[in-house]
Amino acid sequence: MSGRRVDAKVVLLGQEGVGKSSLVERCAHRRFRPGPYQNTIGAAFVAKVMTVGDQTVTLGIWDTAGSERYEAMSRIYYRGARAAIVCYDLTDSGSYQRAKFWVNELQNCEEGCRIYLCGTKSDLLEEDRRKRGVDFHDVQDYADEIKADLFETSSKTGQSVDELFQKVAEDYVNFSAFQVMTEDKAVNLDQRNSPYFYSCCHH
Amino acid sequence: MAADVHKKKSWEVPNGSLAPGDGQHAERSESPTPGLAQGTEPGAGQEGAMFVHTRSYEDLTSPEDGAAVARSPEERRGEPAEQSSMEQISKDFSELSTQLTGIALDLEEEMRPGKEGKLEPSPQTNRRDSVLSGKEEEDVTMDAWRMHRKHVFVLSEAGKPVYSRYGSEEALSSTMGVMMALVSFLEAEKNAIRSIHADGYKVVFVRRSPLVLVAVARTQQSEQEIAHELLYIYYQILSLLTWTQLNHIFQQKQNYDLRRLLAGSERITDNLLDLMAHDPSFLMGAVRCLPLAASVRDAVSSSLQQAKAKSLVFSILLSGNQLVSLVRKKDQFLHPIDLHLLFNLISSSSSFREGEAWTPICLPKFNSSGFFHAHISYLEQEMDLCLLLVSTDREDFFTVSDCKRRFQERLRRRGVHHALQEALRTPFYSVAQVGIPDLRHFIYKSKSSGLFTSPEIEAPYVQEEEKERLLGLYQYLHSRAHNSSRPLKNIYFTGPRENLLAWVTNAFELYVCYSPLGTKAGAINAVNKLMKWIRKEEDRLFILTPQTY
Numbered sequence: 044m045s046g047r048r049v050d051a052k053v054v055l056l057g058q059e060g061v062g063k064s065s066l067v068e069r070c071a072h073r074r075f076r077p078g079p080y081q082n083t084i085g086a087a088f089v090a091k092v093m094t095v096g097d098q099t100v101t102l103g104i105w106d107t108a109g110s111e112r113y114e115a116m117s118r119i120y121y122r123g124a125r126a127a128i129v130c131y132d133l134t135d136s137g138s139y140q141r142a143k144f145w146v147n148e149l150q151n152c153e154e155g156c157r158i159y160l161c162g163t164k165s166d167l168l169e170e171d172r173r174k175r176g177v178d179f180h181d182v183q184d185y186a187d188e189i190k191a192d193l194f195e196t197s198s199k200t201g202q203s204v205d206e207l208f209q210k211v212a213e214d215y216v217n218f219s220a221f222q223v224m225t226e227d228k229a230v231n232l233d234q235r236n237s238p239y240f241y242s243c244c245h246h
Numbered sequence: 247m248a249a250d251v252h253k254k255k256s257w258e259v260p261n262g263s264l265a266p267g268d269g270q271h272a273e274r275s276e277s278p279t280p281g282l283a284q285g286t287e288p289g290a291g292q293e294g295a296m297f298v299h300t301r302s303y304e305d306l307t308s309p310e311d312g313a314a315v316a317r318s319p320e321e322r323r324g325e326p327a328e329q330s331s332m333e334q335i336s337k338d339f340s341e342l343s344t345q346l347t348g349i350a351l352d353l354e355e356e357m358r359p360g361k362e363g364k365l366e367p368s369p370q371t372n373r374r375d376s377v378l379s380g381k382e383e384e385d386v387t388m389d390a391w392r393m394h395r396k397h398v399f400v401l402s403e404a405g406k407p408v409y410s411r412y413g414s415e416e417a418l419s420s421t422m423g424v425m426m427a428l429v430s431f432l433e434a435e436k437n438a439i440r441s442i443h444a445d446g447y448k449v450v451f452v453r454r455s456p457l458v459l460v461a462v463a464r465t466q467q468s469e470q471e472i473a474h475e476l477l478y479i480y481y482q483i484l485s486l487l488t489w490t491q492l493n494h495i496f497q498q499k500q501n502y503d504l505r506r507l508l509a510g511s512e513r514i515t516d517n518l519l520d521l522m523a524h525d526p527s528f529l530m531g532a533v534r535c536l537p538l539a540a541s542v543r544d545a546v547s548s549s550l551q552q553a554k555a556k557s558l559v560f561s562i563l564l565s566g567n568q569l570v571s572l573v574r575k576k577d578q579f580l581h582p583i584d585l586h587l588l589f590n591l592i593s594s595s596s597s598f599r600e601g602e603a604w605t606p607i608c609l610p611k612f613n614s615s616g617f618f619h620a621h622i623s624y625l626e627q628e629m630d631l632c633l634l635l636v637s638t639d640r641e642d643f644f645t646v647s648d649c650k651r652r653f654q655e656r657l658r659r660r661g662v663h664h665a666l667q668e669a670l671r672t673p674f675y676s677v678a679q680v681g682i683p684d685l686r687h688f689i690y691k692s693k694s695s696g697l698f699t700s701p702e703i704e705a706p707y708v709q710e711e712e713k714e715r716l717l718g719l720y721q722y723l724h725s726r727a728h729n730s731s732r733p734l735k736n737i738y739f740t741g742p743r744e745n746l747l748a749w750v751t752n753a754f755e756l757y758v759c760y761s762p763l764g765t766k767a768g769a770i771n772a773v774n775k776l777m778k779w780i781r782k783e784e785d786r787l788f789i790l791t792p793q794t795y
């Protein structure tokens with residue numbers, strides 16, 4: 044699913060409710076909707092044009108649903124991704140464990156994908172330090188180990204959101220020149236014309 | 247169970263023999279008569295239908311029930327129905343007229359296993375309150391009222407809670423245990439529908455292995471109709487998981503907690519239950535079209551038809567819960583139930599307003615074993631027009647997304663964009679347009695097209711309770727007309743607040759609500775006038791020329 048319309052496929056992964064859609068909403072529309080939480084169904088696609096130096100890069104952003112229901116078919120959304128923003132809620136240690144699951148998944152299935160760890164809802168920590176559920180240095184060590192970048196963002200205040208997406212775009216520009224373009228063409232033709240079942244490398 | 251599915255397949259499969267064939271149309275009669283052959287009634291498609299042919303809701307229930315629906319040998323229009331049944335109707339009706347507005351007893355109280363039960367009847371502690379808090383607070387009395395009208399529970403055969411309409415499944419699990427015991431007591435065979443009638447309420451059980459669905463209702467709906475709603479909930483769950491996956495899961499682990507997989511979908515199921523309480527589409531087993539000049543609709547349909555792709559099976563444009571256009575792959579028919587589930591999915595989430603959604607979806611009546619991928623997006627931010635492109639190929643996102651772009655481009659080039667916008671400004675028509683003074687409201691369904699039309703519900707049915715009462719009356723007439731042991735073709739009833747008429751033929755179904763001042767002769771006269779009006783307006787109210795790619 045790496046279409047012509049976009050230069051780089053970017054996927055957001057992470058447990059439900061950690062704030063993936065809010066991150067995209069902030070990046071694409073510069074706003075935050077405090078209203079009722081609307082869980083994503085399947086995945087949503089948004090194209091976002093970024094400027095890096097004198098170049099423009101179109102990021103094709105896939106905001107996936109965190110619900111376990113879609114886990115088995117998540118591969119169709121991250122396959123061929125150049126960047127994965129793996130999100131966890133800074134106030135919820137369970138969501139950090141889940142983020143590690145996604146990192147493993149990516150390391151096993153998508154070698155060419157750069158990983159960005161993103162701790163969300165940092166504004167909640169500003170209100171109350173004790174709310175932090177994930178230690179910064181632990182994540183930092185983990186990020187070094189997996190060669191990932193680390194950001195702590197707030198879609199509510201906008202903190203570090205632009206920096207995150209800007210870094211994704213810059214890395215794409217800086218690294219893609221040296222990379223061989225590999226397009227995943229492993230579509231199962233047998234199942235093309237009928238409703239089918241999803242399978243994934245880890246199932 | 248597998249055998250059951252296969253049996254169903256033979257009459258559900260899209261190009262099965264039940265789909266009406268093309269070219270069976272006789273002359274379209276000016277003034278419709280009860281003898282109208284199916285396919286010539288107002289609203290019947292001129293080039294075949296879009297949907298799998300269904301016999302209203304009967305085919306939702308188990309095939310045994312469906313087969314039991316007697317076909318009355320001939321029409322007996324104008325003749326009074328059997329005396330005994332008229333008396334029964336009379337009795338039921340007056341109960342309905344009064345009871346539906348009366349204050350229902352506290353069912354929650356009765357549902358409680360003991361006085362000190364952990365059950366939380368307060369809407370404030372409701373699991374979904376965090377989500378709907380704004381609405382809930384404005385409307386507490388309303389919700390409390392509704393809350394007592396119908397409870398819906400879904401549990402696994404092992405007795406594990408799966409879904410509960412009100413209150414958390416956790417708190418209700420002891421109640422669920424009792425229900426489970428009841429179910430196994432009642433169950434002789436799988437897939438049966440059983441019910442208990444107790445003082446003022448009905449408990450209806452539907453078992454669709456590996457799930458059991460239970461409704462506790464204080465509504466006047468028949469057992470069949472409640473079961474019908476439960477089956478919709480079942481299909482809703484299938485649309486998220488597929489039948490195959492659902493069964494696979496429970497074969498692997500009998501006491502699996504399905505809530506893990508359904509997390510986040512409660513809203514969709516809640517919405518479906520709410521929708522069924524006020525949208526007649528579900529009762530009629532049919533689809534309502536957005537009123538639109540035929541020339542505009544044809545231009546929209548052609549644009550959709552031209553924006554095709556190899557993997558596309560259905561292209562659907564909808565507004566609110568009304569169909570604007572539907573283009574399908576040749577020989578592939580959609581089932582109205584599947585379309586209702588899609589309508590519900592879209593209306594239950596605002597998440598589709600952003601970007602382009604690409605989501606797996608099972609259309610259980612089409613094929614309950616696999617997923618399609620649906621591209622869902624709104625045409626414009628502020629416009630209530632949602633485009634749904636159903637594809638067989640999950641890898642085909644960009645091709646399908648391009649179909650949307652091409653469709654919008656064609657719309658613009660044909661210059662119908664403005665006309666569409668105009669039509670969206672008045673998505674409903676007023677019954678006053680028909681020009682019959684005593685006429686308050688009606689529902690007319692063309693059986694061969696699977697489409698129905700109905701005006702906006704107006705005064706005196708302004709309050710939400712009143713609207714639901716009117717739908718309750720229609721539900722009641724519908725259940726009488728489709729009673730499996732004694733179906734009635736004509737029903738006329740004079741009540742204190744309104745007069746009602748139902749007329750069911752092989753070609754159409756008509757339900758009419760009049761002011762209580764009119765006479766029976768007047769009502770019958772009005773029906774003729776109304777049918778002529780529908781015929782005159784049919785190309786605006788229905789989709790007469792459905793397209794295929």
Ligand SMILES: Nc1nc2c(ncn2[C@@H]2O[C@H](COP(=O)(O)OP(=O)(O)OP(=O)(O)O)[C@@H](O)[C@H]2O)c(=O)[nH]1
Pocket residue numbers: 057058059060061062063064065066076077078079080081082083084107108109110163164165166167196197198199200510
């Ligand atoms: N305070 C605060 N709340 C946030 C922030 N980002 C998201 N939220 C809230 O967290 C909830 C979930 O946000 P979403 O963006 O919908 O979460 P998601 O990761 O897309 O969830 P799924 O689509 O179910 O996977 C919402 O109620 C948001 O308002 C943030 O930066 N600060």
Ligand SMILES: [Mg+2]
Pocket residue numbers: 063064065081082083106107108109
């Ligand atoms: Mg989301």
